[in-house]
Amino acid sequence: xxxxxxxxxxxxxxxxxxxxxxxxxxxxxxxxxxxxxxxxxxxxxxxxxxxxxxxxxxxxxxxx
Amino acid sequence: xxxxxxxxxxxxxxxxxxxxxxxxxxxxxxxxxxxxxxxxxxxxxxxxxxxxxxxxxxxxxxxxxxxxxxxxxxxxxxxxxxxxxxxxxxxxxxxxxxxxxxxxxxxxxxxxxxxxxxxxxxxxxxxxxxxxxxxxxxxxxxxxxxxxxxxxxxxxxxxxxxxxxxxxxxxxxxxxxxxxxxxxxxxxxxxxxxxxxxxxxxxxxxxxxxxxxxxx
Numbered sequence: 001x002x003x004x005x006x007x008x009x010x011x012x013x014x015x016x017x018x019x020x021x022x023x024x025x026x027x028x029x030x031x032x033x034x035x036x037x038x039x040x041x042x043x044x045x046x047x048x049x050x051x052x053x054x055x056x057x058x059x060x061x062x063x064x
Numbered sequence: 065x066x067x068x069x070x071x072x073x074x075x076x077x078x079x080x081x082x083x084x085x086x087x088x089x090x091x092x093x094x095x096x097x098x099x100x101x102x103x104x105x106x107x108x109x110x111x112x113x114x115x116x117x118x119x120x121x122x123x124x125x126x127x128x129x130x131x132x133x134x135x136x137x138x139x140x141x142x143x144x145x146x147x148x149x150x151x152x153x154x155x156x157x158x159x160x161x162x163x164x165x166x167x168x169x170x171x172x173x174x175x176x177x178x179x180x181x182x183x184x185x186x187x188x189x190x191x192x193x194x195x196x197x198x199x200x201x202x203x204x205x206x207x208x209x210x211x212x213x214x215x216x217x218x219x220x221x222x223x224x225x226x227x228x229x230x231x232x233x234x235x236x237x238x239x240x241x242x243x244x245x246x247x248x249x250x251x252x253x254x255x256x257x258x259x260x261x262x263x264x265x266x267x268x269x270x271x272x273x274x275x276x277x278x279x280x
Contacts, residue, residue, distance in 0.1 A: 025230050
């Protein structure tokens with residue numbers, strides 16, 4: 001019997017963001033490893049919060 | 065071998081798409097294979113160590129879909145494809161070895177895809193050094209997990225899909241954790257077991273002991 005293939009699912013652990021030499025580095029979750037300028041990081045942060053809140057509302061609706 | 069020659073550091077050896085009727089064997093030094101995106105950002109897709117056939121797949125293909133360049137100074141030998149064709153006719157054992165070399169290349173590519181797709185920054189860098197250490201050990205160029213590697217942090221960034229700043233930070237973390245150091249082209253892996261665990265590295269894909277193709 002072969003092992004079942006686990007599908008890639010949304011991460012439950014947040015990534016780790018640090019600032020160094022004027023650059024923001026995001027490590028994880030999963031295989032994410034990216035560096036951004038401060039402006040790009042701030043805007044990405046805003047968009048992530050907005051999308052996260054929207055996803056939470058969608059999940060809430062499904063639970064109804 | 066038709067002829068040998070030395071190549072200066074950071075020199076193109078084969079250009080993507082050009083017609084090729086020879087294949088390159090790396091005698092000493094390091095060669096990379098790379099692809100550039102539309103904006104000129106480079107991704108290293110392979111690193112070759114002494115003893116590797118760099119572009120054996122050009123024998124049947126007659127061109128490459130990527131560029132090949134030296135990293136540090138290198139010495140290479142070239143084999144005309146006519147010679148390789150004769151080997152194919154006259155020596156089944158050598159033919160199997162050439163085939164083995166190409167298959168090993170493919171195995172390493174699969175592992176590089178895994179590295180970039182599944183590992184974070186620390187894992188990617190750790191995996192890269194674990195692989196190079198294992199490959200160099202096979203050809204006697206890594207002793208007690210120490211070896212020279214004439215790569216810059218920018219090269220390392222291009223091999224691991226990270227920025228230079230990210231690589232710098234990752235190397236510092238690996239050094240501060242007592243796992244390995246990389247300074248001025250000198251690599252010292254202080255804790256190969258922990259580094260391999262961090263990298264999810266298993267050298268099995270390098271088929272080092274003993275490759276079936278070497279059996280007559």
